[in-house]
Amino acid sequence: MRALKKALPASCLITDGPGLRPYECDGLTAIREAPWLVALPETEAQVAAVLAVCREHGVSVVPRGAGTGLSGGARPHADGVVLGLSRMNRILEIDPANGIARVEPGVRNLAISEAAAEFGLYYAPDPSSQIACSIGGNVAENSGGVHCLKYGLTVHNVLGARVMLMNGEVLELGGPLYDTPGLDLLAVLCGSEGMLGLVLEVTVALLPKPPEVAVLLAAFADVGAAGQAVADIIGAGIIPAGMEMMDRLAVQAAEAFAKAGYPEDAAAILLIELDGSETELARQGAVVERLLSEGGAYQIDVARDADAQARLWKGRKSAFPAVGRIAPDYYCMDGTIPRHRLAEVLTEIDSLSEEYGLQVANVFHAGDGNLHPLILFDANKPGELERTEEMGGRILELCVAVGGTVTGEHGVGVEKLNQMCVQFNGAELSQFFRLKSAWDPDELLNPGKGIPTLTRCGELGGMHVRHGELPFPDLERF
Amino acid sequence: MSQDSSERLTAAVRDAVADGRRLTVAGAGSKRNILPGTSGDMLTTMEHAGIVSYDPAELVITARAGTPIKALQAELALHNQRLACDPPQFLGQGTVGGMVAAGLSGPGRPWTGAVRDAVLGVVMVNGLGEQLTFGGQVMKNVAGYDVSRLMAGSFGALGVLLEVSLRVAPVWEDDVTIAFDLSAAKALDRCAAWRQHYLPLQGSWWHGGRFHVRLGGSAASVAAAMHQLGGERVDFPWDHVRDHALDFFKPLSASGDHGDKTLWRLVVPPAAPMVEAYDDMAVMWAGGLRWWWHDDEEAIQTHVKAMGGWAWAMERAPRLPAAERALMRRIKASFDPAGLFGSALPIEVDHAD
Structure with a gap:
């Protein structure tokens, strides 16, 4: 600490007290730890100085941006430095x-x-x-x-x-x-x-910037039909700028929160944003509207002016906080699946929801297959967080089983380390570790994140035995 | 033509490990003439060919490494789709594995993206003879380090590609070329101005005072752009630009005698100042790639450094800063600890810089 105080002005260091509190976690607030200290360098030379001190003393460094990450990637270590780069903001x-x-x-x-x-x-x-x-x-x-x-x-x-x-x-x-x-x-x-x-x-x-934008809302009585409409639009050679799906529970929560004008009786809604020149938009819009109604949409609204578009998007963009209002807590998953498996995955999530007695609202980046099931729970009820985490793990395993991935955009961090064991075998994990060593041989940079150790996966093995098969027969077990 | 030789290829790597032999991985060898030579026994992926899966509505195709790019394109075309990148195919000979391993981009690079942008997943054999899968068949995937994109442009140094999943895109409704008589500097001025407008640009080629621009996209947007940009509508062989088959790329041709000069490939910021080299110069990527027949390597290196870019001559290795080269060597060793794979990756050569 003496070395760091020499290297950085006092205003760039937080060493104790309530100042450390905001750095205990990132957007994944369930997992907290107070860091040993926080360094907030303002120049490249100060970053270099912090790294030099940490190198010399073998102290780990957790880099941090704005702290909005959702997987605990910026979770601190009790004996490590958090290196916040938010002051380098020119x-x-x-x-x-x-x-x-x-x-x-x-x-x-x-x-x-x-x-x-x-x-x-x-x-x-x-x-x-x-x-x-x-x-x-x-x-x-x-x-x-x-x-x-x-x-x-x-x-x-x-x-x-x-x-x-x-x-x-x-x-x-x-x-x-x-x-x-x-x-x-x-x-x-x-x-x-x-x-x-x-x-x-x-x-x-x-x-x-694209000159013109249009946003369409389509309501469906059946989730499968909504998924098929997405495939039909892409099959017709149209790549919308955005294409989002929400299921009934997500729609109802968003509507109660944002008053976006969503039809609350829909099993699923699609929000589709098209952009381009005026003539291009007119033609694409006509094709998309036809495909939607042929595909079973019972209501289609088109928002052409910026206010109406903002209102439609507001519901989607506030879906997470909206779900947060209908349950004491929610747990956000981030799997990606091949789009044509959507109906099957949602059916399976429904039955997991029944099995665990936990409600799930689904928000889906339909264009690219990135699924955010939000599991509703109450952390104050004993054991409910654990059951939620277990159910979340099973949803991610499901995503892998249908050919997808455990994380589409939120990252592995500390949150999805166990599910990484489902997606990657021992040789692949070892390759990741060797690649890491090529960049950071002493493993001082953000240790314990992203890639699970073989030991961790080996110990987890018991939890994941299905149909009598061991998931990693080639791994040593301890 | 479809055959799964993944076990044979994996066994070949394991045998080489056991025997302490070096290997050079190759597809069809279509880029042999533009890359530096390599050492080791040739291991070709040619017979490991065929499309493994393709669902047009998913915008993803998965193919074995030895699949000819031409065959992949033919399959995509049946469903009104195309590759979401514009790699050289050397007139139909190139393979999918070679395309990813070389990571080269044709004239569409600034608008359609590079090969690495289209790569979603790979199955590969590393230098330990292990078959590994990274990425997948989905657009968004941040589980683990992005090894699949690292394979793009790795020139076979990290392992043998067995299978590649690629993002694809819808074909353009219209594909039109317009041409202008302009100096290179004036052509670049237009490119800089166009960068601020929403236009369906898909390619550019300037040579000898003639500037060709490719427009591709919906019929409505192409028509609007033709009206806005003017110029003369012409036919132009973009595949010959892509595959280095235009006369410009030949040392001696009707378009000029380049004598003992070497063809340099200069990657620079697109709006970097233009030197007037007339017949010895061609410009792609709206200014970002400049081909220059030149006889003085040091002059080229000085010039390109001043512009904040880098240069590469056919059959030679580009220079790399020492720290980057050292990191690349460590990465290579992490995949191939015994140094099994010889390759054209420019990490072995030490330069004074």
């Missing part, structure tokens, strides 16, 4: 001729689009936390958003990054460039959950 450059912005990691996602607006440009990935979340955290989590079916994830919209390794070396990856020599280090850095390197600067691509 927009260094908006360069419309090259179509890029160069920003520090603490810049908020939405602030980039706001700064680019005067040139008619914006930054496409828009996670629902975009008012608060920072671009450094977006890179660490490879964040998505409602528009990523058409415009891609963070990895598709980041062209460059200045990165500091745990050993203090600084790498300049990519830039305003469409190609880089050698291995694509930037691709593997995106979504690495702060375990490979610290992002000091990001170069993002800016896109021209």
Whole structure:
């Protein structure tokens, strides 16, 4: 601590007291731990100084952006340093001729689009936390958003990054460039959950704003029909800017909260956003409306002006807090499934819901197959959190079984370590660890996150025995 | 043509590990002429071919590494879809595995994305002879490090690709080329201005005072863009740009004698200032990729460094900063501890910089 106090001004260190409280957890508030101390460097030299001290004393470092992550990726260690990058928050450059912005990691996602607006440009990935979340955290989590079916994830919209390794070396990856020599280090850095390197600067691509936008709401009496309508639209060669589905419970909660005008009797609703030129939009809108009504939609509303569109989106965007109002607690899952398995997965979730006696509201990025089942529970009832977590685990195993993944956009963090054992075998996990060692051989950067140890998976084995088969016959058991 | 040789390929890697032999992984060898040479016994994935799964409504196709890109495209075209990237195919010879391993991009790169952007998952054999699966068949997946995208552009250094899942996209309703008589500098000015407008741009090629622009998308948006941008509607062989088959790419051709010069590939910020090199220069990617026949390597390196980019000559390895090269070597060793796989990945060469 003496070494850190020498390296950083007092205003950049929080060493005790209530100041540490906000850093005990990120957006996953169920898992808390007070860090040993928090460093909030304002310059690259200060980041380097913190890493040097931690290296010398073998202290672990947990990088943190805005702390909005949902999987506990920024959960601190009691004997480690939290390295918050929120004070490095300057927009260094908006360069419309090259179509890029160069920003520090603490810049908020939405602030980039706001700064680019005067040139008619914006930054496409828009996670629902975009008012608060920072671009450094977006890179660490490879964040998505409602528009990523058409415009891609963070990895598709980041062209460059200045990165500091745990050993203090600084790498300049990519830039305003469409190609880089050698291995694509930037691709593997995106979504690495702060375990490979610290992002000091990001170069993002800016896109021209589409001239016209339309939002459609379609109500269905059957969830399967809504899923089929999504497949029909994509099958017709139309890639909507956004395509969201909500089931009955989610619709009712959102309507009670946001008064968006959703039909509460629907088994499922679809929200579809189309963008493009005026003529393009008119033609696409007609095709989509026809497919929806042929596909069994009993109500279709089209919002053309910005206010009506904002109202329709408000219901979807407030779905999580809305569900939070109808139950004392909720637990948010983040699986991705091949879209054509949707009806089957929702039926199975229904029966799990009955088995565990816990209600589930489903919010679904229908375009890209990313499913957010929200399990409603009451943490004050003894054992209910544990039952919820177990049921959540089974939903994620279900996602893997139908060919999907345990996390589409929230990350593994500490939350989904066990489910990683279902998705990856021992050889694959070992490869992840070797890859990590190539970047951070002393394992000081965000240890214990993202990838479960073989021992952990081996010990879990007993919980996951199904149909008499051991899930990891090739693993040593202790 | 469909055959599963994954066990044979995995066994071949294990045998090489046991015998201490080096391997070079290859597809059809269609890029042999543009890459530096490699050492080791050739292990080809050619016969491991065929489409494993394809559901057009999912926008994902999974194919074995030896599948010809041409065959993949033919299947996609039956469902009015296309690859969501624009890789060279060297006139139909290239394989899906080679396409991912090389990670090269054709003229559509700034608008359709690179191969790595389209990769969703891989099945591979690493240098320990282990068959590993990373990523999947879904658009969004943040479980574990993104090894599948790391495989794009790894030139076979990390392992043998067995299977690749790729994101696909709908075909364009209209595909039109417009042309302008413009200096390179003026062409780049237009590109910079267009960057702020919502336009269905899909490719650009400037050479010898002629600027070709590809428009692709819905009929309505293409028609509106033609009206807005003007120019002359022409036919243009974009596949020959993509596959380096235009005369410009040949040392001696009707379009000029490049003598003893080397063809350099300069990746620079798109709006970087243009040098007037006339017949020796061609420009793609709205300015972001410049091909230059030149006889002085140091002059090229100085020039490209000043512009904040990098350069690569056919049959040579690009330079890498020392810290990046060292990290890439460690990553290579994490997949291939014994150094089994020889490759064109530029990590072995030490440069003075």
